[in-house]
Amino acid sequence: MNFVIPDFAPAIPEIVLLILTSLLLVADSIWEKRFQFATYYVTQAILIIVGILILTSFATEQTITFNGSFVRDSFGDILKIFVVFISILVFLFSKEYLMQKNFFRGEYFTLGLYGVLGMFVMISAYNFITMYLGLEIMSLALYAMIAMRKDHRESLEAAMKYFVLGALATGMLLYGFSMVYGATGTMQFDTMAAVIEAGNADKTVLVFGLVFVIIGLAFKLGAVPFHMWVPDVYHGAPTAVTLFLGTAPKLAAFAMLYRILVEALPGLVADWQVFLVMLSILSLTVGSIAAIVQENLKRMLAYSGIGHIGFILLGVIAANPDGYSAAMFYTIVYVVTGVAGFGMIVALARVGNEFDKIADFKGLNARNPWLALMFVFVMFSMAGIPPFIGFYAKILVIEEVVKAGFTWLAVFAVITAVISTYYYLKVIKAMYFDDPEDESKLEAVSYQLHLAVSFVAILLLVFGILPSSIIELTYNSL
Amino acid sequence: MTFLEVIFYLLASIAIISGLMMISIKNPVQAALWLVLGFIATAGIWITAQAEFLGLVLILVYVGALMVLFLFVVMMLDVNITQIKERFTAYLPLGILTSIAIFAIMYMVIGPDRYGVDQMPVPKSMPADFSNTKLLAIPLYTEHAYAFVLAAVLLLVGIVAAITLTLRRRAPSVVLYQDIDKQVKVQRNDRFKIIKMDAVVEEDVKPIDEDEEGKK
Numbered sequence: 001m002n003f004v005i006p007d008f009a010p011a012i013p014e015i016v017l018l019i020l021t022s023l024l025l026v027a028d029s030i031w032e033k034r035f036q037f038a039t040y041y042v043t044q045a046i047l048i049i050v051g052i053l054i055l056t057s058f059a060t061e062q063t064i065t066f067n068g069s070f071v072r073d074s075f076g077d078i079l080k081i082f083v084v085f086i087s088i089l090v091f092l093f094s095k096e097y098l099m100q101k102n103f104f105r106g107e108y109f110t111l112g113l114y115g116v117l118g119m120f121v122m123i124s125a126y127n128f129i130t131m132y133l134g135l136e137i138m139s140l141a142l143y144a145m146i147a148m149r150k151d152h153r154e155s156l157e158a159a160m161k162y163f164v165l166g167a168l169a170t171g172m173l174l175y176g177f178s179m180v181y182g183a184t185g186t187m188q189f190d191t192m193a194a195v196i197e198a199g200n201a202d203k204t205v206l207v208f209g210l211v212f213v214i215i216g217l218a219f220k221l222g223a224v225p226f227h228m229w230v231p232d233v234y235h236g237a238p239t240a241v242t243l244f245l246g247t248a249p250k251l252a253a254f255a256m257l258y259r260i261l262v263e264a265l266p267g268l269v270a271d272w273q274v275f276l277v278m279l280s281i282l283s284l285t286v287g288s289i290a291a292i293v294q295e296n297l298k299r300m301l302a303y304s305g306i307g308h309i310g311f312i313l314l315g316v317i318a319a320n321p322d323g324y325s326a327a328m329f330y331t332i333v334y335v336v337t338g339v340a341g342f343g344m345i346v347a348l349a350r351v352g353n354e355f356d357k358i359a360d361f362k363g364l365n366a367r368n369p370w371l372a373l374m375f376v377f378v379m380f381s382m383a384g385i386p387p388f389i390g391f392y393a394k395i396l397v398i399e400e401v402v403k404a405g406f407t408w409l410a411v412f413a414v415i416t417a418v419i420s421t422y423y424y425l426k427v428i429k430a431m432y433f434d435d436p437e438d439e440s441k442l443e444a445v446s447y448q449l450h451l452a453v454s455f456v457a458i459l460l461l462v463f464g465i466l467p468s469s470i471i472e473l474t475y476n477s478l
Numbered sequence: 479m480t481f482l483e484v485i486f487y488l489l490a491s492i493a494i495i496s497g498l499m500m501i502s503i504k505n506p507v508q509a510a511l512w513l514v515l516g517f518i519a520t521a522g523i524w525i526t527a528q529a530e531f532l533g534l535v536l537i538l539v540y541v542g543a544l545m546v547l548f549l550f551v552v553m554m555l556d557v558n559i560t561q562i563k564e565r566f567t568a569y570l571p572l573g574i575l576t577s578i579a580i581f582a583i584m585y586m587v588i589g590p591d592r593y594g595v596d597q598m599p600v601p602k603s604m605p606a607d608f609s610n611t612k613l614l615a616i617p618l619y620t621e622h623a624y625a626f627v628l629a630a631v632l633l634l635v636g637i638v639a640a641i642t643l644t645l646r647r648r649a650p651s652v653v654l655y656q657d658i659d660k661q662v663k664v665q666r667n668d669r670f671k672i673i674k675m676d677a678v679v680e681e682d683v684k685p686i687d688e689d690e691e692g693k694k
Contacts, residue, residue, distance in 0.1 A: 003620040003621075011624075018631065066624035067620075067622070067624075069622065069624045105642070107641075107642040110638065111638060111639065111642070114631070114634075117631065129622065129625045130624060130625050133628040133631075133632055137628065137631055137632050137635055140636055141635055143639065144635075144638070144639030144643060148643070179587075179588075182593075202592060204587055205587055205588065
């Protein structure tokens, strides 16, 4: 048995994140009573350090280490940088909200950091074991974060639903993994692809496993018909956690989809393409129609998120590098827009008023014209109206799927996009044309949040006018 | 039928029956016990398939630790049995149909056609000094060291999550806490304050004149 010590260098961001988070966990229990916000500031500092580490060691070529269980490439690095960026924003938004709802605790931030670590592991996973462990680390942290608001029935219910369905989904995923492992005899993604390519694996068993893998993936992404948990959990969870739940994990879930379907199972492309077409059509339909009747903004955004997943899948259906890049670009845009959307709710939430109903936004223009304008940016970007960046995301995905020969699917996607514009405009109508129930001025909870919401919303406009930099980034990474 | 086959079919039928009993029985304590039986039967199958370490771990961890803990919880909580059962029969026809369908598919895909004894030969018997545990341990600490560390992180997150959700720190107004730092650092001035005040002068009581008293 000759064992070579693996190269640790590619995993330095993960290692640093793990060590610092564990130290913070200990430190938090010591200083918790004396310095209430210390954990929060250290959390942000850790995220910035990790972000800088990734940026300075940005991978231009693929390196595989730890005996083929870890991969570092530019695709992963870009996603990780966005995970860090999004998490910084999420924690920024969370602080005030946690104080207000009376569950500000250091564990919220340490669990959040472990969640980020789980996402990193998922993004960099190169075999089934690490993929599964990353997914579990992330999910476990999220379950606990949802349930943290112990005096709030809906949160506990949401945590329970998410936990039970999440466990079911990972069960499916594991069953699929075991089938694929049984058929190919390997866990590692590149050798798996090679075995399938060489025709040494039983196709029936592979496809049988693939079905379960896709069910698990669809659960995690929230694609129809495995979407039942999405609206309930988004609605029930404390808004600050919804903000986290609905954004950063989607990047990790996309990485999981890409690594498993494209890097490990490219030999089954004809099979998974069919599944994804079905998932995509159903997601687009439900996402555009079910959202219309929602009165609650968090629920509406959850359904709109399901629709966005349908669009992301369109890019993967194209099954070529350009298509995957378009899907990746769409994921990043959706996640950033989601931060602005849920962030607005967090910024306006008050003690005794979650500010999560569309009715709450009535006459926002009269009460706070600037924030109303910012929310218009967010809604327009989600609807895909130029010059906001959501427009480019949609157009790229649709372009790729047309190139791949699925014109009918593109037409269908455009129709659902038009339908979904209705409910985005409904919110804008409420803000500008309805009379406010309460004429008083309305400010964001803190000036920081006011700036943060404005920053993200303006980012949507700026990148919408100059989209080429991010598009090139994603197109060059794959 | 060889002796090994007899053992296999015996253990397999015990596993199936206990699995069915576990999901259909009313009392959660009995269900847990059926599950224990299922675990033991499965462990037996693993051991006959030459995976001794896994079989023993299944008994030690699942039967020995997990299920005992689970029974503890179930016995401590007063679970209302009739309520749990109410919706069970309503879904029974659908459940049976689905399970038959899934079983049929599984039989076709991973049944004897593909994974029968003809395709998958019986593993050759190892000598007595062959260590199954060592065979698992070496890759665990070398090849899969990264995954091993991650599993540890997963457990840590589990601990943090469980403590966060169950620890209810009651307010100092409800329960008295001892803060040793505070006790050590305490100064005389924190505890009592010396207030200067004038001495209270009581009025002199006039001695009663016996003569005057007598006059009254």
